[in-house]
Amino acid sequence: MEPQVFPVAGELGRFHVQSSGSCGLLYLVDLDELVSGWCGCPHFEYKVASRLVLDAECKHIRAARAYEAGV
Numbered sequence: 001m002e003p004q005v006f007p008v009a010g011e012l013g014r015f016h017v018q019s020s021g022s023c024g025l026l027y028l029v030d031l032d033e034l035v036s037g038w039c040g041c042p043h044f045e046y047k048v049a050s051r052l053v054l055d056a057e058c059k060h061i062r063a064a065r066a067y068e069a070g071v
């Protein structure tokens with residue numbers, strides 16, 4: 001099941017993306033941050049913090065980008 005995307009009202013490029021896991025947490029995604037976007041999820045933070053990958057992305061960023069592109 002794909003994550004659900006909810007645009008943040010009045011804030012271009014920002015989305016709340018609901019995790020598809022059982023917990024269903026909402027993560028804030030900002031597509032204008034870093035190289036290819038920023039996400040508040042632990043997976044993304046781990047990627048950026050541990051490997052210093054500035055163009056890291058996670059499924060939430062991909063879902064937000066797809067939403068923005070109208071897919």
Ligand SMILES: [Zn+2]
Nearest residue numbers: 039041058060
């Ligand atoms: Zn994420």
